[in-house]
Amino acid sequence: MSDRAPHDADRPRRRSAYAEGRLRSYLLVNGIAIWVSVLALVVLRVFVTGESTTILRTIQVLAAGGVLVAGAIALAARGRQALAAAIVVVATWVVAVSITWITPFVAPVGLLALLLPLVIVADHLPRRGRPVIIVVTTVLSGTVVAVGSLQQESYGQTHVYSPVQALVLAMFVPLLVGVLVLGLRDYVQRLQDRTRELEESRSRLAQASVEARRGIERDLHDGAQQHLATLAVDIGRASRLWDKDPATAREVVGGLQGKLELAIRELRDLAHGIYPTALGEKGLPAALPAAARRTVLPCTVDARHVGRHAPAVEAAVYFCCLEAIQNADRHSGGTLITVRATDEDGPEVGLRFSIVDDGRGFDPGSSRAAHGLTGMRDRIRAAGGELTVHSSPGVGTTVEGVFPPGTRQTR
Template sequence: MTTLSTSIDRPVGALQATGRTRALAAVSGVAGLALAGASVTGTGLVAGSWVRAGLVAAWAMAGLVLAQRGSAGLAAVVAGASAVGGVCAATASSADLAGVHVVAASLIPAVALHLELVMPDGRIGRPGRRNLVVGGYAAAAVVGLFLAAGDRVPSVTVVSACVVAALMVGVSSAHQGYVRSTGLDRQRLQLLGCAVAVAIEVALVVAALRVLVDWPADAAEMAAGATALVPLAIVAGTSARVSTRVDKVLVHTVSATGLTAVVVGVYLVIVIGLGNAPAETERTLLALSMLAAAVAALAYVPARERLAESANRLVYGERLPPDEVLRTWGTRLSRSIPMEELLLQLAESLSKVLVLRRAEIWTGTPGRLELAVSVPDRTAPPLLLGDKERPVVTRAGVTGTAWLEVWLPALLEGRPKAQLRVAPASHSGELLGLLVVERAADGDQFTDEDDRVLTELARQVGLALHNVRLDSALQQSLENLKQANDDLRTSRARIVATGDAERRKIERNLHDGAQQHLVALAVNLRLTKDMLSDDPEGAAEMLDALGDAVKDTIQELRDLAHGIYPPLLMDSGLSEALRAAANRSPLMVSVVADGLGRYPSELEAAVYFCCLEALQNAAKHAPGAAVAITLRQTEGELHFTVSDDGPGFDVAAATAGHGFVNMSDRLGAIGGAVEWRSASGDGATVAGAIPLP
């Protein structure tokens, strides 16, 4: 069971471990700096000594910086690497410590593998990677001891080759870590990748120069010195500002490195593989030619755009190449521009780029297309497509004049001696529009490239029109939903107001009716009590009168209760309740409600009171008319109609009244709807439908 003390001790212990790791990194970094200084204090130093000292110092400084503001685990590995390198550098010129130098040099490839696997946060992660690191150190130690026992000192070139091999062993795991990384960790890895790419590029150039022109003399040391960019990149990765937007830099750096590898490979194959090694007098010329190739490679990217523009101008004249209209249309689609404006810009671009006499875009429904945009402007009647033409046009692709004469002859009207190309804009097999381009009969012929551009444009226009239709449908749905919410809010307010009014009506009826009767009964009962001793016969007559008054009061209470919720509706259902209401009506009312069952009480109440409202309206506005009430159940719905043969009414005026509003609110609350139909002199009908649960 976890206690409070243990839950506090855990983070405290983690902080203490991190502090110890940072302290160890700082000590290792300082030791690396000291060893780097010690390696260049002797006499007779060569270039390799200064390169080793510089590398060790760079790694040591990186470890110290990470110990202050970076990952503690990464700081320990980087500072440890500087310590190993410092031992190797400090013992390079000592015969007594040759064995130590050999072991330290042998450990460098294992340190490189360790660094590769703990980037960028210092955590080694999975057990398989940890085993790989431990195995690398063990193998390096064994090899180092073996070489030391035989007094064999590995050269810089051999150590560098082993470092590359070790990095290749861990490249798969490192790539998986890069793929899983996000945010700042990924940017740090990209920054490190830039440094590695530059170091590889320097190594390639130095190696080529050494092989081809026998320069520089310390090629291995120069190539190794370029790796100082790696600790600098690790330090730069601790700054979020430096790490941002490094992805594009990495792309260009890797591209440049790959281009350098191609140039170097070509030179080696052609000069060495197919010819002879250059003589002393030829090396300067070869070096200059390699420099020229490098400059040409670097200048190719910016020069390519200008050369492409010049070539397009030469081929197409002043107009742009056909692909330009695709690029500009795709760019404009990503902006918030109305579709009408986009189509107009597209037609103008088509007219300019393809050198057209006219460019038109037709839009509409699959069976009726209208001219939406024309450059230059013109008017045209709608284009009607029958069931026979519609699927053919939708699937046709880019077509010409001969095809149009058969399937769309209406498009050829008013176009004498013209070349036409028509591309259908469709989406998911539905025709949404047409792209129509026209050239003079004696103008340039349409090419396959023009047709390809029209095909791609038609596809994109079809998708854009489909998206506009979806957006319009969504906006309409949102407006309908908003209107429904407003109607619901208004309906709820009316229901509350109606309920309050009904309660006041019940209170008034009780006060003016039953309560007055009961008060009169109480008074008459006291009078009867006083008359019993003096006038028994008068008291008996009073009691008879009181009995009649009690009956009248009971009937009045029943009528009042019937108006609130008829007991017959609760006991027997809609059919019997409506027949009872018909019998009470002053009109001749027939009820047809056969085959009905029982329904939820709220549904029966809604239908009953709507029919009762319609009966009251008929009695008020069509006295003497015959009324027919019909109820029927269909699949999933209950329908009712109340029809009369009276004089009729104005439906527009009537639906604004309280009767229609009350019915709409009652039925709308349970998902139903009501409709009033009438014409002057032709009676009236109130019809409603309610979905059944």
């Protein structure tokens, strides 16, 4: 598992970079295709067809779509992937329906064009808006077919069909089908990769669960169990001495309270590591400050505005924060640890948390570091979130996790 850890730790970053690159490539190709089509139609109108109203309207529609795609490209370059993806979907709607109305013989092209954005940019669309976009695209696909059928007769009365029309369909339909097939293949591959990652995470979590149970057994044996065994011996000794040597018996009994308190403290600390009472009763705003009070370095916590979430989410966030806090406290060499947790209202993020230290930092790709980060990342992913780690030697460390909307609960 440790040999694979560096690869696993870097995988989310590579997957995100790949998705962003795929979106930018699609937008760029889409924009180039639209403006090349506009240029070709302008040349055709000037040198071949003359003052064709149909071609002029087609140029105007394509230019409008090209402007929208250009705006989406600019937004994607600024990191606004969700908005860029939504704009390119709307641009496709406008172009597909309008072009089919103007030139109904291209209805098959418009129908295929409607499906491309959902296959290629679906991952970047706002989560809450995806159902609406899917429904609208489905309705528009029927609209394109209906418009193409209704306009065929009137178009045939005012236009003469030529081999150019058949050539346009012969060129664009295979191109769009090819892009659609490649997009579906890429989507299936991403699903397979995601499934494999989940299977690997499940295996690591199962192994971690076994190791945790063994750790609890060792802690019980070496800690509270030993103290309780000593108590049992002392109680037996006191009972035997009670009649023969009352003074010694009272001395032995007097020492029982301290040993009992030590055993209770050992059990309380162990139970806190399994699932703290404060987390179950009051959630993260109570549990995180309690964890911060056990550090050597100063540790500030701001989780005042976090509501209650699903128990699995709260547990994942708490134990991830706990491990990150302990790592920073023991190994960072810094002067301050800062923990923040917030409920956000954005369409993509419901709960966000971060642990920041100003220590010496480290290389997240190293085998030892990546092994620990993989365990934290597996815990967050198992609860439905994503974890990222930003660090390099000399600049401190930031551990950040996000969960999508929908995990908040009313209790």
